[in-house]
């Protein structure tokens with residue numbers, strides 16, 4: 001990366017930083033309902049070599065990008081002005097300045113092994129990598145959570161993508177070997193040990209390689225549906241509905257909102273159950289919670305797709321302890337928890353099922369709980 005940086009920008013970088021992608025173990029579509037999530041950071045990360053520029057220019061190049069250097073004026077950054085991938089990193093610089101940080105330009109060279117657009121949050125990784133660079137090079141007092149909030153601002157307001165806070169919190173705050181139990185209302189967090197390998201378990205990511213176009217509009221509609229249900233129930237957010245009050249709430253709500261509410265309330269419950277099990281060391285017992293979460297996303301929230309459903313059913317039939325779609329849905333990735341010795345049979349079975357159904361082979365790989373954003377060199 002140092003050589004490439006020098007070739008492109010004509011000088012050596014000051015250092016190299018990294019920020020990971022993530023998978024969420026459980027707690028899907030809960031983060032915009034003030035609820036609970038339990039992501040891990042992936043070993044796959046966006047790496048960025050960087051140095052400060054004093055002329056107010058922000059120059060960006062990605063090894064996975066468009067093979068041009070994007071050259072921007074920091075002072076002229078504005079929402080909507082950058083419509084390429086460069087909007088994610090540039091948005092972080094904009095968000096820092098919006099918050100009153102006196103930051104200027106930089107040369108940034110990105111190289112990533114986070115599959116892009118696979119529901120593994122490559123966009124949050126890009127943003128969090130830039131936040132880490134700026135924190136260190138401009139000597140800013142920023143906690144990991146503050147960096148995550150800036151990164152979310154970049155995605156929401158600069159790049160114009162509505163998303164909750166989970167992805168950026170995972171990329172910024174995760175700790176190696178642990179899952180991040182996060183309350184998205186007040187951002188209180190607890191690191192929950194997740195030592196899979198020592199327990200004889202494997203976590204597979206199954207990237208279905210599909211993205212169904214209904215995604216973006218559907219996300220906004222689901223979000224609006226959840227907010228309307230909370231308002232009708234007189235609650236600040238669906239997180240505030242106790243599980244015991246669920247049947248009455250469903251009876252009271254318009255028919256189309258009941259299943260949304262049931263998903264959110266039961267999903268928050270599953271996060272709590274999962275944390276309890278992990279903290280008791282009952283790692284394999286996480287499996288059925290994953291599969292129950294998938295059924296809820298498929299049947300109540302209706303954000304799954306045939307490819308993800310097939311990945312889950314084929315994985316479980318081949319010996320996975322549990323499996324679920326992860327991320328927003330309509331494609332993207334599935335996770336499967338397997339005994340170590342079943343990982344390869346599960347991978348083979350899922351691939352065979354995809355080919356038999358006429359789908360392209362999925363991209364399957366094992367992951368562990370990795371570290372959040374950090375300086376590498």
Ligand code: ADP
Pocket residue numbers: 046062063064065084085086088110111112115116117118119120121122123124126
């Ligand atoms: P996800 O975050 O799940 O991977 P998104 O659609 O939110 O999916 O983000 C993918 C987008 O992020 C890509 O279309 C691209 O604009 C940008 N991106 C991700 N990784 C890179 C990279 N290594 N280089 C350049 N752009 C990237």
Ligand code: MG
Pocket residue numbers: 121122123124
């Ligand atoms: Mg994203």
